[in-house]
Amino acid sequence: MSLQLTLTVLGCGSSSGCPVIGCDCKVCTSGNKYNQRTRCSAWINIQDKHLIIDTGTDFRNQVLREKIPRIDAILYTHPHADHLNGIDDLRAFCFRQKSAIDIYANQFTIDNMTSRFDYAFLPVHCHWNRPVLNPHVLSGRLPENICGIPIYYCDLPHGRWVSTIYRIGNIAWLTDISTVSDEAYSILQGLDYLFIDCLMEKSYPSHLSVDDAFAFAQKINAKQTYLIHMTHLLDFDELSKKCPPNIQPAYDGLQIKSTCPESIL
Ligand SMILES: [Zn+2]
Ligand SMILES: [Zn+2]
Numbered sequence: 001m002s003l004q005l006t007l008t009v010l011g012c013g014s015s016s017g018c019p020v021i022g023c024d025c026k027v028c029t030s031g032n033k034y035n036q037r038t039r040c041s042a043w044i045n046i047q048d049k050h051l052i053i054d055t056g057t058d059f060r061n062q063v064l065r066e067k068i069p070r071i072d073a074i075l076y077t078h079p080h081a082d083h084l085n086g087i088d089d090l091r092a093f094c095f096r097q098k099s100a101i102d103i104y105a106n107q108f109t110i111d112n113m114t115s116r117f118d119y120a121f122l123p124v125h126c127h128w129n130r131p132v133l134n135p136h137v138l139s140g141r142l143p144e145n146i147c148g149i150p151i152y153y154c155d156l157p158h159g160r161w162v163s164t165i166y167r168i169g170n171i172a173w174l175t176d177i178s179t180v181s182d183e184a185y186s187i188l189q190g191l192d193y194l195f196i197d198c199l200m201e202k203s204y205p206s207h208l209s210v211d212d213a214f215a216f217a218q219k220i221n222a223k224q225t226y227l228i229h230m231t232h233l234l235d236f237d238e239l240s241k242k243c244p245p246n247i248q249p250a251y252d253g254l255q256i257k258s259t260c261p262e263s264i265l
């Protein structure tokens with residue numbers, strides 16, 4: 001039996017967001033709501049479980065916009081500020097839920113987080129005036145059982161860093177990557193939805209360009225692909241027109257429904 005999964009795109013913007021502060025380019029000033037992009041993040045709901053991928057700089061506003069009721073686990077891709085620095089607003093969920101929140105990431109990301117945000121990893125106490133997070137290093141075994149949900153993942157190059165990609169049921173989230181490895185292809189077969197990094201038209205060392213994203217998406221061959229982590233150099237309408245079949249730019253608030261195997265607990 002499979003369970004219904006809903007993914008909401010909390011943000012599909014790059015590190016500066018769009019509009020960019022002080023920029024008067026045609027995308028930043030377009031007035032098209034699909035060009036209003038907050039930092040890259042996703043909310044996944046399966047039955048009564050709520051998972052988040054990354055808590056970036058716009059996290060508080062994204063939570064308020066989508067009315068996220070609780071958080072059971074957070075999957076982190078890598079510790080760049082645009083994916084991490086909303087961490088302080090997790091304290092509101094710790095307070096409401098009266099518990100620590102389980103977070104999952106590779107060893108590098110956990111080490112980086114525990115040194116930069118050491119106060120978020122202190123023992124649980126009764127004031128909830130700071131986030132209280134339970135760190136879990138991804139074991140390397142596939143799938144990882146997170147909240148009873150089987151989750152597949154692997155690390156992909158992100159310039160000189162790596163970024164962890166995640167597959168939950170028949171959807172996959174690939175942000176901040178500069179290539180796709182054979183190991184990744186092996187866990188990305190038969191997807192309903194692929195979300196993939198697409199920074200801008202020009203090549204960039206730590207991200208995919210539009211042409212890179214199209215090429216990898218066509219090779220992965222999900223039923224539908226959405227482009228994420230886009231800068232203000234990409235206009236939604238113009239990019240939509242040049243997309244091949246079954247590929248489209250994502251937008252903040254986009255919601256898709258798919259399926260996930262029943263609990264492995
Ligand atoms: Zn990023
Ligand atoms: Zn601009």
Ligand SMILES: [Zn+2]
Pocket residue numbers: 078080158176
């Ligand atoms: Zn990054």
